[in-house]
Amino acid sequence: MFVARDEALVAHNGEIANSKLSSQRFLRLSIDTKEEESYQFGWRSLQEQKSLRSIISIGDLKIQSGDSLTTFSSLRTLHVDSTRFSPLIESLHQLKHLRYLAIERCNDIKSLPENIHKMRFLQHISLNRCQNLVELPDNIAMLGELRFLDLIGTCVDIMPRGLCALTNFRTLLGFQAHMDGDWCSLEDLGSLPNLRHAELFGLKNVSASSFATKARLCEKMHLLFIALNCNTRMRNDGLITYRVCEKHQRIIEEVFDELCPPPCIQNVFIGQYFGHRLPIWMVSTATVTLSCLRILQIIGLPFCTQLPDVLCQLPCLEYLVVKTASAIKQVGPEFVQPNSDYQQPSSQIFVGFPRLQSMILVEMGEWEEWEWEENMQAMPALEKLTINVCKLRCIPPGLSFHASSLKILNIRGVNGIQSLEGFASVVELKLYNNPVLTRVSNFPKLQKLEILYCPKVELLQEMSALRRLWLRVSYSEKQLPLYLQSVNPSILLVDRCNAEVLASMALGNSGSEWNKFRHLRHVEAYADDGDIEKKWYLTYTSEPYSIETNISSRRQEFEQS
Structure with a gap:
């Protein structure tokens, strides 16, 4: 605002914006009326602002019959959020110079106009969370400058043919894999060499791994983020709502094997994966394929019975999430130490997960055991750990012994754990709904402790640095817990x-x-x-x-x- 001075108007009050718009001309406008439930900003208030280059509108717009975008021939940026926009959609092609288009959370939009190809300078299209959007026009493939397309949260499940011509693509989110006879939409990805971020859905629809091969992900030397989703409905416990036959599972495994990212990949998301085993590039060749990986999220593993045993060898991994893995009952020592094929220089001691800073293991409902002995060095940089909704009976001794940088520990909904002790570096501990937990001790640096709905806790000790204790007990409890006498x-x-x-x-x-x-x-x-x-x-x-x-x-x- 300081640099733009009188050229820009940023307003959070519709009435104030109206008064300024009637007396002054602007090049850039940003108005947020989302919190003003009783006020609708009128689109006609903008009609005299014919020199606008940028419009950002968040909140409901009052659009009347006859309103259009024709007035704004100089517009480069149009961002509308949470409004009714369909009356203006047919005049969208009039914005000949538009570069950036975001129509987000506008649930009256079902499609974009067929003449969108006339907007030949368009580089960015976001349709994020337009829940009733069901299709894209075929002519979108004629937007040669297009670099960004976001379809997350829409109902678009068929991609128009010809996207392979859009070689400037950098970001493609919500891309749906679908079959049309002997043609698969994944083939269009093969001709997009500049992709940096890609999110693929509907991979359960791909009928053969040969179609995945044609996507040529491993050749995209600029790819930093890839999300691969089978994309079907799952219950909260991670069980799918329909059966997957063995043949279909085998095809899914082969398809994911061929969607191998390049060595430059930094962020991988695997969602709702229905194979019995994880992709080969994540299991046997991960140390090469994922050598630059920093972030890995695996969410929805109803059939895999074990975690990959080479993740501990990844030199750059900083953030790991495993969620909704209902078939995993045990995490063995191979999770933190290399397998027998790994050749470690004799002069070095292997340290698993050398750069891992945050790990989240949640909704693993059948997980009972975690083997990690004190002689296995791992996770020296781990700062935050969350364990949520499982049957884990105890925290492995190797974790408390070697995770010397751990600062924040969250234990929630762990039905088997009875004691928690020996974390010398933890400063913040959150305990929530752990029904059999009775003892918490030896946290010498602990400053903040939260105990919510842990009815059997009897003993707190060796917490000399404790500064803040947040306690919530069951409403049926008629007295404060006795352990308050042992902490200060x-x-x-x-x-x-x-x-x-x-x-x-x-x-x-x-x-x-x-x-x-x-x-x-x-x-x-x-x-x-x-x-x-x-x-x-x-x-x-x-x-x-x-x-x-x-x-x-x-x-x-x-x-x-």
């Missing part, structure tokens, strides 16, 4: 507790809860009757001594409820 955080937050507990705390040294929090510097506690609003509160300060609460004044209301 600067701040205790008790969130949504039973109102009887709060009333007892409000009695101070004459109440049954006094000895559990009297030694703490500051306490905040909130209670309710099941509603999310915090109706009753208590604050306690030890020096100077102070208890403030509204529980006494509303005690009668509580008893009646």
Whole structure:
């Protein structure tokens, strides 16, 4: 705004924007009225702004019959979000000089106009989350300057033929693989040498691996990100909603084998993969194929029974996600140490996952065991670990011993774990809905601890650096947990507790809860009757001594409820 000075208007109030538009001319306009539910910005307010080069509009537009885009012959950038845009779509081709077009979350759009090819300077098209968009015009293949196309969140499942002519493509998101007789849309990708980011859906539709070969992914020397999705409906537990026969699974495996990315790839996403084994390039040749890989996400593995055993050898891997892998019951030592074929120089000690900084292992509902002994060095750079929704019985000793950089640990919905101890570097620990967890100890640097719905926790110890403790217990609990007497955080937050507990705390040294929090510097506690609003509160300060609460004044209301 400073550089553009009087040439630009950035507004978050429709009425103020209207007043300025009526008295001044602009080259660039950005208006966000999404939070103004009672106000619609009128498209006709712009009609006198004939010199506009850029329009960014977020929120509902009031478009009337007869409105069009014809006025804006100089427009280079048009971005509209969350509005009704279909009345203007037929005049879109009038924007002869447009370079950037984003029509996002506009659910009245079903297609783009057939004459879109007249916009010959167009480089960028985003139709992100236009949920009712079902098709693209064939003439889109005539936009020779097109570099970016985003179809994520649309219902487009057939790609127009001829995209192979758009050799300037850099980013292609939401590309659907489909068959048309003996032709597959993947073939068009083979002639796009400049691709940098590609997201492919519907790979379950490809009838033979030879079509995947023609995509020539391994030859795209600029490709940094690839997402490969079988794309079908899955339940939250990771089980597919229809059966996949062995023949179809074998075809899927062969198709993914041929979609091998080039060695320059940095980010790989595998989604809803229905093979029994992961692609060959991720298992046997990963150290070469994925030598530059920094980010790997594998989401939706209903049939794979084990994780790849060469990921630990990837020299650049920093971020790893495995989600919804319902067939994995055990993670063996091969996850953190190389297989027998790996040749390590005799003068070096192998360290698995040497640069891994963040790992997320979630919704692995049958996972029970993780083998990793202390003599296996791995994950020295790991800073954040999340384990969520599984049956894991214990944290492996190798993790707490070797993950010396671990700062944030999240354990949520782990049904088998009973104790958690020995993490010398962790400063933030989040425990949520772990039903059999009883003991948490030896966290000497821990500063922030969250315990939410872990009803069997009895012991907290060796947490001398603890500064903040957030506690949420079941509403049925009638007292604070005894382990509060063994810790000394600067701040205790008790969130949504039973109102009887709060009333007892409000009695101070004459109440049954006094000895559990009297030694703490500051306490905040909130209670309710099941509603999310915090109706009753208590604050306690030890020096100077102070208890403030509204529980006494509303005690009668509580008893009646």
